[in-house]
Amino acid sequence: MLIYQQSRTGRRAAAQAPLQKAELSGIPEAFRRKQRADLPEVSEMQAVRHYTRLSQQNFSIDTQFYPLGSCTMKYNPRGCNSLAMLPNLLARHPEAPADHSQGFMACIYELQEMLKEVTGMQAVSLSPAAGAQGEFAGVAMIRAYHDARGDDARTEILVPDAAHGTNPASAVMCGYKVREIPSGADGDVDVEALRKVVGPQTAGIMLTNPSTLGVFDRKIEEIAKLVHEAGGLLYYDGANLNAILGKVRPGDMGFDVIHVNLHKTFSTPHGGGGPGAGPVGVSKRLQPYLPVPMVAHDGERYHWLTEVDCPESIGRLSTFAGNAGVLLRAYIYARMLGGEGMERVAEYSTLNANYMMKRLTDAGFEAAYPDRRATHEFILTLQKQAKQLGVNTMDFAKRLLDYGYHAPTTYFPLLVPECLLIEPTETETREELDGFIDALCSIKQEAEEHPEQVKSAPHNLPVKRLDDVRAARELDLAWKPDNFN
Amino acid sequence: MSEVPNELKYCDSHEWISSVEAGVVTVGITDHAQDQLGDMVFVELPEVGQTFEIKGECAVVESVKAASDIYCPVSGEVVEINEMLADSPELVNDDPYGDGWLFKIRLSNEAELDSLLDADAYQAAIDA
Amino acid sequence: MPFIPHTEEDVREMLATIGAPDIEALFDEIPTALRCGKLKKLPQAMSEMEVAGLMSARANQDGQPVCFMGAGAYDHHIPAAVWQLASRGEFYTAYTPYQAEASQGTLQVLYEFQSMMAALTGMDVSNASLYDGATALAEAVLMAVRANRKSKSRRILIPRSLHPAYRRVVQTMVGNQNIELVELPFDTAGGHTDPATLAVFDGQDIAALVIPQPNYFGVLEEVDALTDWAHANKALAIAVVNPVALAVLNPPGEWGEQGADICCGEGQPLGAPLSSGGPYFGFMCCTQALVRQMPGRIVGGTRDLEGKVGYTLTLQAREQHIRRSKATSNICTNQGLMATAATIHMALLGSDGLERVAIACHANTQSLTQKLASIAGVEPLFNRPVFHEQVLRLPISADGVLDQLSAMDVLGGLDLSRDYPELGDAILVCATEKRTEPEMDDFQQKLQMILTC
Structure with missing residues (x-):
């Protein structure tokens, strides 16, 4: 039931608004609203009960194993939340003067420094609000670099076919054409194909390494050399940084510009779709173009770097300084891990993924790249089940929900048919992994013996399988009173 | 098996083209294409009077999980669009060669028709 | 080990299953020359108690003026219930609701959010949030250029009375797409954009006019006249509004003869703490006719196999994960939790x-x-x-x-x-x-x- 359906005219949560109603003396009638906005009218308890109940209809990391590939759904420490929500931090106005900001700015500055070290980049700006905005900032810096050199023949960004959709979309927002590079049979970028298309028109290449195929691209040095020799720059999509944290750094691989998804690798919560944060890091030659604002330290005090200090900056990406509350959570997480803790992130997420891949292939599942090491994630392909039993990846995914596990990423990357991209993260116990493996095996058996049971899943959730064709054909995007009369 | 009527011509990008009537052909997508895309939820058509070069992007068909560009199989000017698709995109699934047609176009170069595939050649292309 | 549950026995047995001698062997595909060794500049680990001490000291240092x-x-004021509810793990630690059946909580909240935003702005539809007010305006500008098929100019009129940071962000985000941003002066006595000053653009090809209400100075603009001017000149009207002000001000859907076409703004006043500038959320609403040009996630109502009402992400073919280089925007992660808080905030008020x-x-x-x-x-x-x-x-x-x-x-x-x-x-x-x-x-x-x- 919607909150609107519980609404009764005249009911209110009276403690939540000023008790005295003042006069709207200074606003002439012509500017005023004629009819009240149709918001629900409920008591405070009704609202609390309603949203508590709704929360219970969600899967989440706090309630379920959530092995969503390429999303790094690791435990979000509670301490990060409560310490980022200390009253003074929540109350700090974004334009507060420097004498009321030194504590906050110290955290931001130290996070910049830690990210520099862990990515091997020369300088970092924390302002992008999410990975896609980091990508935009990164490609915009690549463009600013070429423009500043008068090198305006570079019109193309190269993107592997396995890339996230945000990569090509971000490149287009920066005014570039996108050219796709195929992946080889072993999952690495097809270097010969790359060699054929890289040239004086190449502005740069966007790579995720490890890639979304769940493997580390072993030819990365060769790729970097090829692109650099052609005058292009290398962009690193940090979606999979969790797999290599403290083991190998994008800066050392030859990347010129990177973004980091703090809501993946640095464990800030996903909040049902955000907020995230997508800081960018750059090599020396791109440093002048970093987005503002950033925090600098003059040995005594912290101060903001703005357009005035960075005249060549690509500019500003948000009204203030990005998702500050998310940055604080990442900072707190990083301080609790320390240097050694960060290395362990890569180690144990990789251990968990390789363990799962081995056990699942032993149980008869087909890995997309069986001869490769898994990174922090790996791909199964259910082609055989789809063809022979008519039970496809979507059916497996929905049935997993019945077993109390969130489904892995399905049908991505696009080039592996009927794929499940599984990322366990380092924070899961072996028992939890075993439970998930047993569930997948059990579903495989069901698919063989009672395929209908799998194809009609889920059975145990608040709703059965939803009709997304109807949702798109008969658009119902906002509640209208007559919908229910 | 998807249907490939003999009397039509085809592109390897899965559009079909009717025979010419008074310089105008009808264009749609094939049974094979609609089957691959799944349930249509929206069709974005060109405007009447727009002109296109051969292979120019002229329309988009959307299912829940995919969106596909339609490439103009011949050069010319759009003279009519299938207004029914605005409310009933499912016609493309139900009757791809009939009520699910997309638009009619006045040819600017009839010789282009010679480069199109016949039914056998298209069938061979989708079997490959 | 902080947040890693493995015992020594676990590790031994898991490695045996894999057939690897040690954890280090799992990284054998990374070229040795690239390995970074110890990262010496990172600080030592701290316990939660120690970090709590550090954060309290820093928060105290900044005070609360x-x-x-x-x-x-x-x-x-934000009602206590807003963040107690929004911080529930089931909201706080869920991902984007890709598996709709396992995400009905988030999806229904977002549907309610869209309903409330549409009601408040007087527009037909809303999306499920963008990053903040400034980026929402940048997206609105890109959307207007796509949607306004009558205009070929890619010219946008932006009043100088609009928030300066919004103008900068729009410049950053649309600057590489051949879009021309033309600044409109404000009246020095009134602090508003005098509709009469638009006369110099009469009859010119303009893709959209941006109309803030209230503007950066707090001043109320002549929104009816501005909206009508836009439509008379085949431009789209983009409203930039404060959602709290809309409780008393005429909503964009009713501006002028036809109403604004796109409405966006900063959602912070609806339940987001000041928090040094973020996370906040941008909102965007539009007319039904423009819904397929809208960027970002949109939730729609539908039915399940048994006819029961449920909610799911819809119109996804606009988005980057399907449309890739032809998507309406590159946005993926949005500000879902802030929209959740805003929904609860609006329900309580x-x-x-x-x-x-x-x-x-x-x-x-x-x-x-x-x-x-x-x-x-x-x-x-x-x-x-x-x-x-x-x-x-x-x-x-x-x-x-x-x-x-x-x-x-x-x-x-x-x-x-x-x-x-x-x-x-x-x-x-x-x-x-x-x-x-x-x-x-x-x-x-x-x-x-x-x-x-």
């Missing part, structure tokens, strides 16, 4: 509560203006009606005055000389419903003291 600052971020908040903000700002203007040399700079912000002229340079106030724990507003040097010594002040008479009297006394020293 009394806030008379607005300028795009507003100090409103209702239209009456939100109206009380809006009126109290307006009344407090009127009262503050009176008090401060009673000081010699301090006066409102503009003569037009305002919502809950006011530009005041000071007799001396603003930054010194504000520094002294700050030292006395009063954030006395924003110095406008940085972005509007033409206004002279001027500050932008705001008094939300949270400011009390004693706080305002205190502000007045301190300002008077500084100015008479």
